[in-house]
Amino acid sequence: MEYDDWDPGNNKVIRGKNIRRDLLWKTLKGQFGLISKIRMLRL
Template identity: 75%
Template sequence: MEYDDWDSGKNKLIREKNIRRDLSWKRLKRLFGLILKTRMLRL
């Protein structure tokens, strides 16, 4: 019983980490896109 609780808690932690990584990756891509756009406008 305890092992099952621990396992589900671990899976929850992993899921939260993945979600956080996904959000940060999307934010980075958006920032990169903005930088590219401004560079194109300057040129």
């Protein structure tokens, strides 16, 4: 998703937001995976 190359001033800000959102999404997915694994083990 590199469609924000036309605005070099906002590039770093947008990229930082995207990286932060990706990290948040990965941690959320990891926690959900752990919860589902624990649930499967309990069953």
